[in-house]
Amino acid sequence: MANKSTIKTPIPELAPEVRVTNFSEVALGYTPEQAKEEADRCLNCKKSPCVAGCPVGVQIPEFIGKIQEGDIPGAAEILKSKNLLPAICGRVCPQETQCEALCIRAKKGESVGVGRLERFVADATLDAPPPPKPAANGHKVAVVGSGPSGLTCAGELASRGYEITIFEALHKAGGVLVYGIPEFRLPKAIVARELQSLEHMGVTIKTNSIVGRTFTVDELFAQGYEAVFIGSGAGLPSFLGIPGEAYNGVYSANEYLTRINLMKAYDADSRTPVQRAKTVCVIGGGNVAMDAARCARRIGAEVTIVYRRTEKELPARLEEIHHAKEEGIVFKLLTNPLRIDADEKGWVKSLHCQQMKLGEPDASGRARPIPVEGSEFDIETECVVMAIGNSPNPLISQTTEGLEVNRHGCLVLADEEAMLTTRPGVYAGGDAVTGAATVILAMGAGKTAAQSIDSYIKRKK
Numbered sequence: 001m002a003n004k005s006t007i008k009t010p011i012p013e014l015a016p017e018v019r020v021t022n023f024s025e026v027a028l029g030y031t032p033e034q035a036k037e038e039a040d041r042c043l044n045c046k047k048s049p050c051v052a053g054c055p056v057g058v059q060i061p062e063f064i065g066k067i068q069e070g071d072i073p074g075a076a077e078i079l080k081s082k083n084l085l086p087a088i089c090g091r092v093c094p095q096e097t098q099c100e101a102l103c104i105r106a107k108k109g110e111s112v113g114v115g116r117l118e119r120f121v122a123d124a125t126l127d128a129p130p131p132p133k134p135a136a137n138g139h140k141v142a143v144v145g146s147g148p149s150g151l152t153c154a155g156e157l158a159s160r161g162y163e164i165t166i167f168e169a170l171h172k173a174g175g176v177l178v179y180g181i182p183e184f185r186l187p188k189a190i191v192a193r194e195l196q197s198l199e200h201m202g203v204t205i206k207t208n209s210i211v212g213r214t215f216t217v218d219e220l221f222a223q224g225y226e227a228v229f230i231g232s233g234a235g236l237p238s239f240l241g242i243p244g245e246a247y248n249g250v251y252s253a254n255e256y257l258t259r260i261n262l263m264k265a266y267d268a269d270s271r272t273p274v275q276r277a278k279t280v281c282v283i284g285g286g287n288v289a290m291d292a293a294r295c296a297r298r299i300g301a302e303v304t305i306v307y308r309r310t311e312k313e314l315p316a317r318l319e320e321i322h323h324a325k326e327e328g329i330v331f332k333l334l335t336n337p338l339r340i341d342a343d344e345k346g347w348v349k350s351l352h353c354q355q356m357k358l359g360e361p362d363a364s365g366r367a368r369p370i371p372v373e374g375s376e377f378d379i380e381t382e383c384v385v386m387a388i389g390n391s392p393n394p395l396i397s398q399t400t401e402g403l404e405v406n407r408h409g410c411l412v413l414a415d416e417e418a419m420l421t422t423r424p425g426v427y428a429g430g431d432a433v434t435g436a437a438t439v440i441l442a443m444g445a446g447k448t449a450a451q452s453i454d455s456y457i458k459r460k461k
Contacts, residue, residue: 003040006109011116016326020297023183023266026323027091032072035120039067042112045104050114053099055444056152058082060099060114067117076125079118084155084198085148085443087126087190090119092181093440094317126193130200137161139457142225144211144396147175148439149430150231151198152446153453158201160454165225167209172262175233176431177439179262180254182291184298212395217403217426226460227425227453230411231446234390234431240283244340245386249275249348253284253292253387260295277301277383281351283337284387285309288436290320292385293329303329304379308336308356308369334358336369338376340384350378390436400426410435419449427453 012028013019019026030038042064050060059078066075079086095115103111139162143154146168154164172178174191199205211217217228237252239245256274259265263272280296282289285307293303305324307314310333314321325331334356341350355375358367391409404412404422411428414420419427429445431437 003037005041006105008041008110008113008116009034009038011113016328019184020327023298025187026184029123030116030120032120032124035067035117036070038113039064039117041105042068043104049102049104050099050112053102054082055098055440056083056447058099058118063121064112064114064117067121072121072124073128075121076128079121083118083443084152085194085439086118087122088148088177088186088194089440089443090115090117090122091186091190093118094438096318098440126190130197133200133202134159134161136163136202139163140165140225141453141457142167142220142223142228143231144217144228145169145175145231145233145430145432146173146195146205147177147231147233147430147442149233149432149442149446149449150175150229151194152443153229153231153427153429153450154203154446155198155201156447156450157453158198158203160450162454162457163202165204165206167211167214167220168205168207169210169232170262171207173205173207175231179258180288180291182257182261182295184294185291210395212399217396217400217423221425226457227427229446229449229453230396230421230426230428230432231430231442232393232396232432234392234410234436236391236393236409237386238389238391239386240337240388242337242339244342244348247340247342247348248346249277249342249383250340251275251383251385253282253288253385254390256292256385257288257295260299266295266299274299275383277381279381280304280383280385281306281379281381282385282387283307284389285314285316286387286389286436287316287320289385289387290316290324292387294320294324294327296383296385297327297329301383304332304381305329306332306335306337306351306353306379308334309358309366310334313366332379334369336371337384341378348382348384350380351384352376352378390431392432392435396432408435415452417448418452418455419445420452425456 044061063075063078100111143150143166237254259274264270265274280301282293339352343349355372356369359370362368397405402423414422427449430442
């Protein structure tokens, strides 16, 4: 019988006063008893509205039904048949705006904790034997980038017998999963395990390989690859264009997070430095801003998030906002930066801002921030982190004839349903196409592209 509770089973977490002193994972995951309790809240709806909200089509009521029965391996089999990275998605996917938003339970209380249950099943079966390596079909496909879209595309094609090589620019595979998302949200050991699963399927990962510099897309075709998938992400940071952005102590969120997450600059033994500022201002209100702010807090700073709209408009996940507040991070809302000031040595000393008020909705549908006259003020700070978005690196498009981009630098799709670019045989997905978005949307694009590449090569054959 279904659990009639209107709220989710709470997930154990590290106490705020403990977690701000380290980079250990904050959410500790369900015990088997807690998972059963939460699974019992699922009504196993016949129409399964939650499935429509999942970009990779996980059969949610079915895998939750297996948890209700106590069949965790069975739950994992259903889950992994659609999602190659469940331990990752269970931690970082914005379920509250996707599958959980469509949950019938949400009409009278809180939705079923789909993400929490996904994580539980994935973690409980991490040590399960991998599936047998698929039989080779004799065809080669190159994947550019080892982030969520690239990994998903690679895994889907490998499961069909393709010989897959992933080319990763950095020295470690994982893309945004390793350089962007902090350890306290997504332990890197989890990412490593998911990568091992792909390698067991026969996927080859070549790091330190910059497509567009080490070799071009055309050279990949010359090497015998029959199709190329571009999942190179959006690694080019955006800035506001205000005075003072070149001063010492101003970081893009990309650089700040890469130094801390990938290069472990928080560790005293790390060879990669990061400024140990006493005060940090993070400009932006998305998940990246929350990640940067919470990292800064953990390396000893008093942190202020500066955002030009109200809390209602913050694009970050509610869970991340909640955790940031618990950790003592200050939110300076309806505040717009005008310039960055520095001391005589060129180091940041303050952020000059202006108070805002909300007007009519703009093109995005959100209320437009309007300056309040005579409301300028300074926030004293030693470090400013810009977390206002990213765009794709232009290297691949600049070195590949026939590959079109839009005014934002994102790859143009000639066939959006197939994820086909303007260059025959070249497919793309994830942030390289959409600009900075979510892990699960990138995975959905990689999955769709894999199906299209399979059809394309079979047609050629």
